[in-house]
Amino acid sequence: MHIAIGTDHAGYDYKEKIKVLLRALGHEVTDHGAFSDQSCDYPDFIFPVADAVAAGDADRGIVLGGSGNGEAIAANKVKGIRAAVVWDALSAEMSRRHNDANVLSLGQRMIAEADLDLIVRTWLDTSFEGGRHQRRIDKLEAR
Structure with missing residues (x-):
């Protein structure tokens, strides 16, 4: 899978750790920055991730920040993106199973x-269940 990843300064350390994990799992990674922990503005790094996923240049995206909230808000401004703020394994599972989240937002x-x-x-690793959940995704996409 091709994963686009991006963060501001507040998520830089975790971004670097996630890149190592993704590559160890055999995924291709495109890093859209930030490239240090120096203060910066998250939209500059989150929009390219969301754009890559929406355009089909990446299969999924991972965005990070201090809380993950601003990053999800930014990513969700891009049509076709379903970014979910996740805080544990269960919320990660449900974001995929029921919402088909294509961008993971972490704080x-x-x-x-x-x-x-x-x-x-x-x-x-979690797949989208489809079924009644697909109907809801269709409504999101039609908006």
């Missing part, structure tokens, strides 16, 4: 580093 200040791998692996 480095909200998630223990020890939980990071399980959250990302769960999100990557």
Whole structure:
């Protein structure tokens, strides 16, 4: 799978750890920045991730920040993106199973580093259930 990833300064450390995990799992990774922990503005790095997923240049995206909230808001401004703020493995699973989230939004200040791998692996490995949930996705896409 091709994963686009991006963050502001507040998610930089986790972004670097996630890139290592993704590559170890055999995924292709495109890093849209930031490339240091120096203060910056998250939309500059989140919009390219969302654009890549929406255009089909990446299969999914992962965005990070301090809380993950602003990053999800930014990503969700791009048509075709369903970014979900996730804080544990169950929320990661449900974001895929019921919402077909194509962008994972994580807050480095909200998630223990020890939980990071399980959250990302769960999100990557969980399939969309479809069924009644597809009807809801169709309504989102029609808007």
